[in-house]
Each structure stands twice: as C-alpha cells, then as structure tokens.
Ligand code: ATP
C-alpha cells in the first residue's frame with residue numbers, strides 16, 4: 001500500500017478516455033491504457049533481473065516511453081535514478097560507480113560506450129526505439145509491495161555549488177509533496193499542463209508528472225523547450241511549469257500574446273530566481289502574475305507564492321502546509337534557511353557524514369540557501385551560502401547587487417561573484433550581459449549602481465560578456481565563473 005504507484009494510478013480509473021500524455025501524434029497515452037503500458041515495461045525490467053530495491057538508472061531523452069520507464073520502476077519497486085542527458089559517458093560512469101544500478105538504460109547511440117557499466121544494459125531512443133520497449137511483453141506483473149519509507153528514487157542534485165549528491169527520496173515524501181501542491185495550486189481533472197521541462201529533475205519529473213496523475217488530467221508533452229512549440233501548446237492549455245529562462249524566451253517571442261494566454265489559469269516558475277523585471281514584463285504582456293515557488297532536490301517543493309493572495313516578485317511565498325521554515329542561528333537579518341516537513345529526503349546516498357552535516361542537532365535540514373522571512377512568514381531567497389562574498393571582512397550577498405545591476409537600462413542579466421584579491425581576500429566582481437543594441441561600459445554600469453550601494457559592496461570590476469554559463473536546469477554556474485576569473489587581481 002505504501003507504493004506511490006497505487007496513488008498515482010488511482011485517478012486513471014475515473015479518467016475515461018482522457019489522455020495522460022498528449023504528444024499530438026500516435027504516441028499519446030490515454031489513462032485507460034496507462035497501467036497496461038506501464039506493466040509491459042515492468043515486464044521488461046523483471047526480465048532484466050530487477051528486484052525491489054534495485055536501482056534503475058536511465059540516461060535517456062525525454063519521451064513518453066521514458067515516462068513509462070519511470071512509472072514501471074515504481075511499479076516494480078525499484079529505485080529510479082534519472083541522469084541528465086547532457087552528461088558525458090565519463091560523467092555517467094562516475095554516477096554509476098556511485099549508485100551501482102542493476103540496470104542502466106541509455107540512448108541507442110551510447111550503447112557501445114555504456115557496455116559493462118552495469119550488470120544489465122537496455123536502450124531507449126527519443127523515438128521509443130531500442131531494446132527496452134522491444135523486451136516489453138503483455139505480462140502484467142503485480143505491483144510490488146513497498147513500505148512508504150522505502151526509496152522511490154535517487155536524484156542527483158544539479159551540481160551548481162560543487163559535486164552532485166544523490167538525494168534518496170521515499171514513496172511517502174513524493175506522495176505528500178504532490179498532494180500538498182494539488183491543493184495549493186488547485187489542480188483539477190480539467191487542467192491541461194504544457195510540459196516542456198526535462199524529466200530527470202524534481203521539477204519536470206515529480207511536480208510536472210505527479211500533479212496531473214493524481215488528478216487524472218492531461219499533459220501536453222513536449223520533448224524540450226522550443227518557443228514556437230510551447231506557444232502552440234499553450235493555446236487552450238490551463239497551466240505551465242517553467243524555469244525563469246522559459247519565461248524570458250516566451251517574452252522574446254512576438255507570437256506570445258495576451259490572447260494566447262487567455263485560457264491559462266496558472267504559470268509557475270522555479271528552479272532558479274525569477275527576475276522582478278521578468279515578472280513585471282510578463283504581467284504587462286499577459287495579465288498573469290507568474291507564481292514563483294522554491295524547491296530543491298532534497299526537499300521537493302518547500303515554499304510557494306499563494307494561489308489567491310498576492311504574488312510578490314522577488315519572494316517565493318510561504319512554506320507549504322506542514323512544512324516549517326526558520327533562519328539558522330535565529331538572527332534577524334538574512335541567514336541560512338532551515339526546514340522541516342513531510343517532503344524531505346531520506347539522506348544523501350552513501351554519504352552519512354554529509355547527511356549529518358546538512359542537518360541541525362534538532363533535526364532540521366540546512367538548505368544552504370540564504371533567506372529572509374518576513375513577519376507574515378513570506379520567504380525571500382537572498383542567495384546561496386556558498387556564493388557569499390567576504391570582502392575586507394564584510395559579508396556581501398551577491399543577489400542584492402545583481403538586482404541593482406539588472407535594473408540598469410540595457411542590462412540583460414548579471415552574476416556577481418567573489419574573486420581572490422591580495423588586499424581584500426575576495427573582491428566583488430560583476431559579470432554582465434547586455435540587451436541587443438545597448439551601449440554599456442564598465443563605467444556606465446558602475447556609475448548607475450553606485451548611488452544605491454555601500455562602497456564596500458560596489459564591484460571592483462564589471463565585466464561585459466556575451467553570455468553567462470548555465471547548467472541544464474538554467475542555473476548560472478558561478479563556480480565556473482569564479483574559476484574563469486580567478487586570476488583577475490593577480
Ligand atoms: P547542488 O546542490 O548540487 O549545488 P543545486 O542546489 O542547484 O545544485 P537543485 O536541487 O537542482 O540543485 O536546486 C535547488 C536550488 O535551486 C535551491 O537550493 C535554490 O538555490 C535554487 N532555487 C530553486 N528555486 C528557486 C527560486 N524560486 N528562487 C531562487 N532559487 C531557487
């Protein structure tokens with residue numbers, strides 16, 4: 001009864017011939033056939049020797065069959081371990097050595113390179129081809145018994161601040177988090193979600209699939225973010241989930257109009273901070289206030305702006321029901337956010353010391369994000385503890401400076417980092433991209449923000465660059481920027 005699969009498939013029984021995944025072609029999957037299709041893939045997993053508790057690692061392109069693979073892993077009682085398709089074979093080897101899956105599912109083009117990495121190897125292509133689907137039979141093995149505390153998945157963190165860690169996530173944590181979000185965001189059977197997120201991460205895999213499954217509603221399933229395809233999918237849809245770059249790219253498209261968003265009831269953003277300018281431009285274009293929420297691999301969704309109340313740009317709203325948040329050390333100003341609640345992970349895979357390190361003595365999880373909590377409980381993420389700059393003995397939060405720079409006319413976006421400096425220890429450096437046609441210089445940016453910033457926070461250098469390095473989840477890779485500019489003051 002503890003197997004999340006039961007909860008996820010419950011609504012399918014009442015969904016009639018409604019589509020679960022709408023791909024716009026013959027690969028769509030209806031709720032009425034969902035369990036049968038999942039069971040067929042489960043039979044392939046059993047034939048590959050998978051038993052409850054085994055890890056099933058998958059580095060595959062986003063496809064309807066990849067969704068079936070995830071659900072089949074749950075159904076079999078295995079632990080699903082999705083790997084970013086951007087990782088190289090050498091990186092995959094590292095993750096596989098760490099997680100020791102019983103089965104690795106890879107793209108057919110990587111079959112030779114992945115040979116021998118795991119006891120069993122199957123392939124799944126973006127088109128659904130490969131040995132996994134070929135091994136599916138019409139057997140319908142029973143849904144494996146699982147305790148709610150058993151692991152459903154191990155997801156590696158995005159590696160934004162350092163080495164990725166495997167977060168162990170239980171059936172219970174996934175179920176609790178998804179049910180809370182259905183209530184909070186008022187998800188119903190009638191929703192139609194435009195889904196353009198990758199499915200190897202909490203956002204696209206858990207939030208993006210579980211809410212529709214729990215309510216028996218439809219997903220317009222897109223292989224990736226493509227502005228024109230998303231614009232087409234939004235026509236008649238009711239909901240979208242995205243990372244901030246999705247929204248800036250939509251705003252860059254003249255085809256993205258107020259009329260198009262006419263049927264939409266909710267645009268959700270997360271995984272990285274949404275710029276207040278994006279929030280404002282989006283509201284002006286569409287009349288919609290983007291609902292920003294905050295989460296992480298280790299905790300699922302933690303906080304969300306309200307559905308009915310005011311959605312405030314630059315804040316991530318209130319903790320989810322039954323989730324508690326506090327600022328570590330109890331100080332009044334910004335500090336590291338600590339949380340407690342039902343959506344939390346069960347620890348880092350094979351890193352008991354790291355797990356202990358990231359929890360307080362009284363059992364709260366230390367997020368590593370620096371935040372403030374307002375009187376009324378509203379949370380604002382100020383930055384990451386690891387991005388904190390200590391210059392000449394002063395603590396400086398890059399986000400404060402980034403917000404000012406981003407508001408300078410002609411600036412597209414910015415990242416503020418600390419770079420080794422002989423006198424100060426670290427010096428503040430701003431890396432800035434400009435809007436097309438804007439004539440900005442180091443001096444003009446510095447002059448524009450100088451009146452609003454204490455002297456010690458002002459960037460020593462402003463570097464104008466063509467683009468900021470981002471990882472697969474749209475997060476700016478500050479570690480890479482710091483390494484790139486490490487010699488600036490030497
Ligand atoms: P790693 O832990 O490996 O360094 P990561 O923290 O980026 O990588 P994820 O778990 O994918 O890996 O991302 C969670 C982080 O994303 C959060 O800790 C937070 O810093 C950031 N984040 C998510 N949503 C928001 C948001 N709405 N605003 C600001 N930051 C956000």
Ligand code: MG
Nearest residue numbers: 157158296368
């Ligand atoms: Mg993290």
